[in-house]
Amino acid sequence: MIARVSRLIMLTAMSCASLLPLARARAGVFDDDEARRAVATMQDQFNGFQEKASQRINQNSRAQLEMQNQFEGLRQEVAPLRGQDEMLLNEVTTLQIKQKDYYADLDARLKKFEPQQVTVDGRQGLSQPGEKTEYDAALKQFQAGDFKGAGNVFSVFIKKYPQSPYAPLAQYWLGNSLYAQRDYRGSTTVLQNLVQAYPDHPKVPDALIAIANDQLESGQKSAARKTLAHVAAKYPGTEGALAASNRLRTLK
Structure with a gap:
């Protein structure tokens, strides 16, 4: 009995031993299938990622x-x-x-x-619009020999522009216009007003000589000499003083 059991155990062990390689083979087959499935899954995932990446690109x-x-x-x-x-x-x-x-x-x-700032005979002053034009027109008449017309324009100019820097010149030429018309008294009055109103004006020596001419034409030879001597003494070295001295010599 014991021998039979021992044989049975031995046979069973031998049977199990013979089945072990087969079990191991079958386990290897199962491992390969799982690996392939894993690889396939990873391939599918990579393909899906690649497709998504391509779509995103x-x-x-x-x-x-x-x-x-x-x-x-x-x-x-x-x-x-x-x-x-x-x-x-x-x-x-x-x-x-x-x-x-x-x-x-x-x-x-x-x-x-x-008004414009102008300089006339070295003296500055404000000139109103139209002053220079009117003054030049009157002077042009005088130079053309229209003494009466020029005198009228100069007279109006002096009344219209009493503060003009051209007013002293207008008075000087008005005095000469009256002299040319043989109005010696009127000429003297205008020229004396010039000397009194503008004692430092450059035209004063010429105005005094013109007064002396009025005096001579009026028969006031002594007064004329006195006027000319005054010019020669007060304005030495000037053209006016030289002209006065020359005229004095002709009166002797």
Whole structure:
């Protein structure tokens, strides 16, 4: 009995031993299948990731292309605006130049109606608009030999512009106009007013000589000598003093 059991155990052990390689083989087969399934799964996952990446790349490419198209569209829209800006800038510059010229012209025109600082015979003064024109017109008449017409204009000028820097000259030429018309008394009065009102004026020596001429023409030879001597003594070295001295010599 014991021997039979021992044989049975031995046979069972031998049977199990013979089945062990087969079990191991079958386990190896199962491991390969799982590996293949894992590889297939990983391949599917990689393919899915690659497909998604490709889709994202394509989306990004389309977005970039769209952005480039939008940028090109904006550039094309901006180009005319830049041209308009340049046109507007040129127009503004032109308007500024025109405005500057306009105000310069306006200022020049307004100055014609404003008193101007002038220097006449070394003396400064304010000249009203039209003064110089009227004075020159009267002097031109005098030089043309129209003594009466010139005297009238000079007389009006003195009354119209009593503070004019041309007033002393107007008085001098008025005195000479009256002398030319043989109004010696009137001439003397005008010239004496000049000497009294403007004692330091450069025309005073000439005015005194003209007074001496009035005195001579009026038969006041002694008074004329006295006047000429006064000029020679008071204004030595001047043309007036020289003219007075020469005239004195002719009276002796």
